Amino acid sequence: MPKATGNIVILGRLLFRAFPAVDRELKRWRHLAASTPEPELRQQALASLTLKKFHCQGGSVYATLSPRYRYGEQLLQAIVALQTISDYLDNLCDRAGVLDEKAFRQLHLAFTDALSPGTTRHDYYAGYPYCGDGGYLQALVRTCQQALMVLPGYKIVQEEILYLAGLYCRLQATKHIDTTRRQERLQSWLEPLLGQILTPIYWWELAAATGSTLGIFALMAAAAGEEVTSPEIARLKDAYLPWIGGLHILLDYFIDQQEDRQGGDLNFCAFYRDEEEAGQRLQFFLEKSLEKAQKLPDPAFHLLVVQGLPALYLSDAKVAGPKYLPTREAVLRAAGSLSQKMYLLCKTLRRVGVI
Template sequence: MVSSLTASTSGLILLIRFVREVFPLVDRELACWQDYAATHGMRELSEQALASIHAKKFHCQGGSVYSLYKGIPTGDFVRLVVALQTISDYLDNLCDRAGIADEAAFRQLHLAMTDALDPDRPISDYYAAYPYKDDGGYLPALVTTCRREIAKLPSYRLVKPEALRQAGLYSELQTYKHLDPLVREQKMLTWINPHLLHYPGITAWEFAAATGSTLGLFMLCAAAHKPNLTASEAETIGHAYFPWINGLHILLDYFIDEAEDRQGGDLNFVSYYGSSQEILSRLTLFVHQARSQANSLPETAFVRTVVDGLLAMYLSDPKTAPPTERAIRDSLLHSAGWYPRLMYGLCRLLRKRHML
């Protein structure tokens, strides 16, 4: 257990380093991938790659906070996070923005997620079932970059099973959630319901949310940098992140997008709650559980800062300004305490300066 003051002091130092040191490294890595995408492959795939980098940069920024985990070479780990998150964001665009709804194609594309985390398996033909195929080597290059950085992690063998499990669940989610609205809900429930036997405290859509986060993957890889990591520590990290910290991450993401998704007819897990009171109640539960789980992990101050940072980053988004969303936002911040509120204020400042 770490004291509130110690966690807060450590967190503020972490935030300063995050903005000053890590953001420029993320920019540098993304610029390299942007140049690659702009000069390789067919137009249809190049455009989706560039669009994902442009629109989803903040995913790479957020995930790269794990490059500040104790003892990690920051530059190397930023390279891993950016490559893995860029795979995720690029594939999301291929499934969501190209006018295609093919389950076999989506499943094949997402082999890139598990290939990236398993250097022992051969590189797959990711576009085998997809109508566009020539990306100029962009996706295999991202996968290879992840593998190269993973090879530097001395304890990766201990976290690999859980990393592949979470990446597999993530890939299944992405395979089903982008299908035709007439079939996707039933397909998802058929996939999710057997898993709920192991997670009795959450709903089907909360489980789906937990599968949609890459934060657990980043934490597992960060922990694998520790030469004397134990199997017990790896297991504890897996349980802490899935479903609670991962779930909080994606539920907050869907919370701020709920009104927009409702208008566009897009799938949104928060929309399955029956009322704004239920949204607040369930988000409050996930905040409580995520912070409690953080207290059980090594480097507690770091993980607590990440959890509180999720609240600050998402709740500072302008999409929380309408009355219903604002009421939920203010209640969550009030119950979370003064430190998340301080981080919230800092995130608002970063947004005003267009740094988030």
């Protein structure tokens, strides 16, 4: 298929297949969240579904554009359910005035349970000051489990998915604790892991990479194929942790810098010396991500994911000002012409409220 035609097909699938499917899934979860008896839990559930909708839209790419589309419906259900769990728990840890690490770890058992079909589910609110969600979190976990059971290769990828999920949950439980202890705790956990990465990176860049769900989604998509192999799994893990996942979350933190400063929230981009170094490191992660994506099975798909990340995040109004212009232009230029076109499309979609 000619490149221009292929790009039109891709955009058509996103706009007319992926995004409407996400809307249908989120409508279902919004209805259940609205019936949550506990006011604080209801507020945080509904806020996560509304304000973080684009996370599910981004994840839907793995269900609707992956060459292994045979199990697209199940993939989409699993991805939206897991991302909704992620966003909801992030709100419970970050927006409800709670600083209890033990309670955060218990909450995040929902994340690992969702990825473990057939296992007994836990009492996720044990130790948390609010409970009584009307079955909302249990339903999300159950839906994800049931969808993953259908994927023919899921048992083959499950071990690596749970490894990535373990890193994700530890990050979430640690980064939301008291501000006087969180950096020390994060560094003591992550610095020993840096030795496993051949190319030197900062500890906060590895922290960012552990906070991405994209590697999990990529392995889910691989599980839609019956012939997924151990070398393929290893290449996917190597590409997404730390590179593609790191690019994903560093961009997320980059656009939230001002908001996080005002709210006193931890922001990994704040550890860079200045805006110039932050821009240089974003470009470095982009270059490594493009390099790794080219060596993956279905390279065109993973390259599309990498090129789509700067387009999605840098089109946000939070980085529209002149302060961010040099970094925005440099990263988009390095990402290539397709990324620049997607950036313009994302700006349009934001204006009309699609994302």
